[in-house]
Amino acid sequence: MDQNRLRIAIQKSGRLSSDCQLMLKGCGVKLNLREQRLIAHAENMPIDLLRVRDDDIPGLVMDGVVDLGIVGENVLEEAVMERQATGEAAEYSVLKRLDFGGCRLSLAVSEEFDYQGPKSLEGKRIATSYPWLLKRYMDGQGVKFKSVMLNGSVEVAPRASLADAICDLVSTGATLEANGLEETDVIFRSKAVLIQSASTLATTKQKIIDKLLPRIQGLQQARE
Numbered sequence: 001m002d003q004n005r006l007r008i009a010i011q012k013s014g015r016l017s018s019d020c021q022l023m024l025k026g027c028g029v030k031l032n033l034r035e036q037r038l039i040a041h042a043e044n045m046p047i048d049l050l051r052v053r054d055d056d057i058p059g060l061v062m063d064g065v066v067d068l069g070i071v072g073e074n075v076l077e078e079a080v081m082e083r084q085a086t087g088e089a090a091e092y093s094v095l096k097r098l099d100f101g102g103c104r105l106s107l108a109v110s111e112e113f114d115y116q117g118p119k120s121l122e123g124k125r126i127a128t129s130y131p132w133l134l135k136r137y138m139d140g141q142g143v144k145f146k147s148v149m150l151n152g153s154v155e156v157a158p159r160a161s162l163a164d165a166i167c168d169l170v171s172t173g174a175t176l177e178a179n180g181l182e183e184t185d186v187i188f189r190s191k192a193v194l195i196q197s198a199s200t201l202a203t204t205k206q207k208i209i210d211k212l213l214p215r216i217q218g219l220q221q222a223r224e
């Protein structure tokens, strides 16, 4: 990769990809994303896009492998807590909170569960892909629980008797309803954020960022 080109990590395919691509396009960045390539070079600016799983984005930014990244705050915060727990560096700065990717991380139980607040989950098994965010919330509530780590199909865990409750992302609530689950506690509210690595950037790269940021601001204002 050319060291003079600004490197931005975005989700390759998923809920954030099209909004990320639209945002960059709106900023005047001409991309050729037709090929399923890992790296896409902008045609008209010194910018390279690294297209990866969203889970890899916090690490790529915090390790300084890329200069910028766009990721959900849920994934970012979980990664920060995990890295802090293992003594890894977890530094970055948030350049902008974006106006897409909105969701919440919530606790949910089966409709039959007699839920009287977080204390009802004492000693219970909770299925989640976000064990650190969940633990922080439950520690705050003074409730001990067992975390059941699932990277997908979290919402079927109670029905499959794998867990007594779940802690999962919610946007419309349709998935919870379809699985006979009731949202009880919102533990984290998230949006996509544009983050920057903590390493010092070359002036040429900083200049591109200084050009992009007001354009992103303009796009968001136009949508308000």
Ligand code: PRT
Residues within 6 Å of the ligand: 011, 012, 013, 014, 015, 016, 052, 053, 054, 055, 071, 072, 073, 074, 075, 101, 102, 103, 168, 169, 170, 171, 172, 173, 174, 175, 176, 190, 191, 192
């Ligand atoms: O392959 P990769 O690892 O990159 O993608 P992924 O499958 O891990 O993530 P993806 O594309 O599903 O989500 C990327 C990001 O979008 C998340 O990290 C959130 O920041 C954000 N986001 C916004 C959501 C949702 N809304 C959302 N509703 N992520 C997931 N969901 C799922 C949720 O897990 C549940 O299964 O949608 C379902 C609930 O939706 P409703 O509308 O039925 O409530």
Ligand code: ZN
Residues within 6 Å of the ligand: 053, 054, 055
């Ligand atoms: Zn992911």
